Each structure stands twice: as structure tokens, then as C-alpha cells.
Amino acid sequence: MSEPLETIYDVLVIGAGPTGLACAIDAQRAGFRTVIVDKGCLCNSLFHYPAHMTFFTTPELLEIGDMPFSSPNQKPSRNEALEYYRKVAEHYALDVRQYHTVDRVSGSDGDFVVHTTDRFGRGVNMRARKLIVSTGYYDLPNYLGIPGEELHKVRHYYHEPHPFFGLNVLVIGGKNSAAIAALDLWRHGAKVTLVHRGSEMHRHVKYWILPDINNRVANGEIKAYFNSTVENISEDEVTLATPQGEVTLENHFVFALTGYHPDFAFIEKLGVILDAENDRCPICDPATHESNVPGIYLAGVIVAGERTNEIFIENGRFHGKLIADSLRSKLAVAAV
Ligand SMILES: Cc1cc2nc3c(=O)[nH]c(=O)nc-3n(C[C@H](O)[C@H](O)[C@H](O)COP(=O)(O)OP(=O)(O)OC[C@H]3O[C@@H](n4cnc5c(N)ncnc54)[C@H](O)[C@@H]3O)c2cc1C
Numbered sequence: 001m002s003e004p005l006e007t008i009y010d011v012l013v014i015g016a017g018p019t020g021l022a023c024a025i026d027a028q029r030a031g032f033r034t035v036i037v038d039k040g041c042l043c044n045s046l047f048h049y050p051a052h053m054t055f056f057t058t059p060e061l062l063e064i065g066d067m068p069f070s071s072p073n074q075k076p077s078r079n080e081a082l083e084y085y086r087k088v089a090e091h092y093a094l095d096v097r098q099y100h101t102v103d104r105v106s107g108s109d110g111d112f113v114v115h116t117t118d119r120f121g122r123g124v125n126m127r128a129r130k131l132i133v134s135t136g137y138y139d140l141p142n143y144l145g146i147p148g149e150e151l152h153k154v155r156h157y158y159h160e161p162h163p164f165f166g167l168n169v170l171v172i173g174g175k176n177s178a179a180i181a182a183l184d185l186w187r188h189g190a191k192v193t194l195v196h197r198g199s200e201m202h203r204h205v206k207y208w209i210l211p212d213i214n215n216r217v218a219n220g221e222i223k224a225y226f227n228s229t230v231e232n233i234s235e236d237e238v239t240l241a242t243p244q245g246e247v248t249l250e251n252h253f254v255f256a257l258t259g260y261h262p263d264f265a266f267i268e269k270l271g272v273i274l275d276a277e278n279d280r281c282p283i284c285d286p287a288t289h290e291s292n293v294p295g296i297y298l299a300g301v302i303v304a305g306e307r308t309n310e311i312f313i314e315n316g317r318f319h320g321k322l323i324a325d326s327l328r329s330k331l332a333v334a335a336v
Pocket of ligand 1: 020037055134139266
């Protein structure tokens with residue numbers, strides 16, 4: 001069931017994360033008829049973060065649309081953030097089409113057709129003069145490419161500790177996600193082993209998390225193998241390559257928390273060029289965020305290509321203003 005194709009939105013935003021919402025608010029405030037489309041729910045990535053996580057950022061740095069984010073906590077929880085972004089969407093009466101995956105885009109500047117599939121597999125097409133792409137990076141894990149990675153017991157997302165009580169769990173990775181998951185699992189009764197290819201936890205681990213994980217490792221409460229990699233995963237075991245040689249451990253579950261990356265194939269399919277010399281950053285004008293494809297703007301973490309730790313909510317939330325400024329001039333011309 002398609003939108004009546006005579007409906008032409010001024011702006012269609014792909015991705016209802018914090019960045020997409022901020023962009024839609026700015027476009028709407030500039031007077032443009034705006035719609036947002038997301039493959040999942042509102043703030044789908046945040047929804048899939050660990051259930052009991054706490055943000056690294058203080059609430060005011062997560063604010064969008066000039067709406068205060070008040071929390072009794074120094075750093076808000078995932079639940080508080082979801083509540084906040086729901087309220088923002090409600091306050092600005094944002095038109096969000098959830099559970100519609102954008103598969104491809106046809107047409108060109110001034111008259112794009114956005115081809116989506118809903119959760120029942122039905123095609124829904126929508127027309128828009130301009131597009132903003134803010135599709136994030138959390139849907140595609142960085143796979144290790146090791147034997148056994150395809151087993152169901154291997155997870156690339158960590159949600160909560162309860163199902164792993166009393167079990168042997170291997171956590172792969174040395175950054176925040178791995179440290180937080182290892183600590184949470186250990187605190188809730190899992191027998192945790194951590195393996196990291198670096199010689200110690202990564203320098204990006206937050207200063208309040210680092211001593212906690214280091215102390216658990218020093219006390220032997222979490223067994224850690226540094227300068228080590230996972231060679232093989234089987235139903236009941238994992239095999240590690242360590243400086244002391246091969247080590248085989250009994251294992252029930254593996255969390256491979258080795259990062260995520262933007263959907264580069266999707267971005268390229270839009271006609272946007274990725275700069276191979278610059279960590280696959282999509283070509284886009286830093287002043288307006290318009291890509292090399294006229295009428296297609298890029299926002300949020302995707303702008304930094306493979307450098308997914310460069311743009312986050314704190315700074316990506318300002319991209320919408322730059323885009324709205326550009327739209328103001330260009331769409332006024334297009335609408336005549
Ligand atoms: C555990 C964790 C903790 C973090 N803590 C912080 C923090 O404290 N502070 C901070 O600033 N940042 C933090 N970050 C980073 C931050 O959450 C991300 O950088 C941020 O979500 C990026 O926002 P975004 O809107 O660009 O992308 P996302 O929030 O990922 O939103 C992208 C949206 O696009 C949708 N989408 C993707 N492809 C399609 C498609 N083809 N069709 C339709 N919809 C699509 C997705 O479903 C998703 O809803 C954290 C990240 C993680 C993983």
C-alpha cells in the first residue's frame with residue numbers, strides 16, 4: 001500500500017535516531033512538510049542498547065529541539081533517554097513511520113521516490129523533494145570471520161545478564177561495550193573470560209569504568225587474555241591464541257563486542273561516493289551536509305565513515321541546523 005504519490009513531502013528523513021529526529025525538528029521549524037521513516041521503532045538503536053545501560057553523556061548534551069532533558073541522575077539511563085525522545089517526538093508532532101525499511105531511492109533532486117518495505121513485506125513508496133539520511137551504524141556488527149561465529153550462542157549485541165547466570169561466557173573486545181558487558185555479566189553471576197588483541201583495555205574506555213574492569217582482572221574475578229585472539233568457537237568450547245600458546249576453554253556463550261559500521265552499501269546505492277582515502281567518509285559538504293548527490297543530505301554518525309567514535313549524539317544533533325539552513329534557500333527556489 002503506497003502513499004498516494006501525489007503527496008510530495010518537502011523533506012524525508014531516513015532514520016529516526018536522535019540525529020534524524022533533530023533534523024526533522026529543524027526542517028519542520030523552517031516550515032517544511034517533513035516525514036521520518038525508520039526500519040524499526042523510534043530510536044531503534046537506543047532501544048537495542050543494553051537494557052540497563054547508563055549513557056556516558058550528561059542529559060543536557062543529549063537534548064534536541066531545545067527541549068530540556070531533566071534527570072535526577074548525573075548520566076541518564078537508556079530508559080530515560082527513550083522516554084525523553086518519545087516526548088520530543090510527541091511535542092513536535094513528528095510524522096514518524098516506524099517499521100518501514102528504506103530499500104532504495106529513485107528519482108532525483110526535487111522529486112525522489114523512496115521505496116520502503118513494511119514489516120509484512122509490503123512495498124510502500126513515498127515522494128519527497130529532499131532527503132536526509134541519518135541511518136547510524138548499529139545495525140551491522142564488525143564480524144571476526146572466525147570458524148563458529150555463526151553459532152547461535154555467539155552474540156554481537158549485549159542486552160542483559162540474567163540468562164547467563166552460572167555459565168561460562170567469553171567477551172571479545174577491549175573497549176567500553178566489552179568492559180561494561182564483562183562487568184555486568186560478572187556482577188550477575190556469570191563466569192566471565194575477556195579476550196582482547198591489545199596489551200590492555202583500550203584507552204577509550206571511560207575513566208570511571210577502567211579502574212573497575214582493571215581491578216576485577218587484577219583480582220582474578222574476570223579472567224583476561226590480552227595480546228590474544230579467538231581462533232575457533234565450537235558448541236562447548238572456544239580456542240584462543242595467546243602469547244603462552246593455544247588455550248581451550250569450556251564455553252556456553254560468546255559476546256563478540258568488536259564494534260559496528262554504517263551500511264556503506266546502502267549509502268553507495270544512493271549514489272553517494274565514499275572516500276577510500278578518508279576512512280570511507282561519504283562525500284558531503286561540511287557547511288551544508290549535502291552529499292555529492294544533489295538533494296541528498298547526510299547527518300549523524302554516518303558522516304564520519306568508519307570512524308564511528310567521532311560523531312555521536314552530542315555533536316550529531318547539530319547537523320539538522322546546517323541542513324535546514326541549506327534547505328531554506330534551495331527549497332524556496334524549488335517550490336516556485
Ligand atoms: C552502548 C552505547 C552507548 C552510547 N552512549 C553514548 C553517549 O553516552 N553519548 C553519545 O553522545 N553517544 C553515545 N553512543 C553513540 C550514539 O548512540 C550513536 O552515535 C547515535 O545513536 C547515533 O545517532 P544517529 O541518529 O546518527 O544513529 P542511530 O541512533 O543509530 O539511528 C539510526 C536509525 O536509522 C534507522 N535505519 C537504519 N537503516 C535504515 C533503513 N535502511 N531504513 C529505515 N531506517 C533505517 C535505524 O533503525 C535507527 O533507528 C553510544 C552508543 C552505544 C552503542
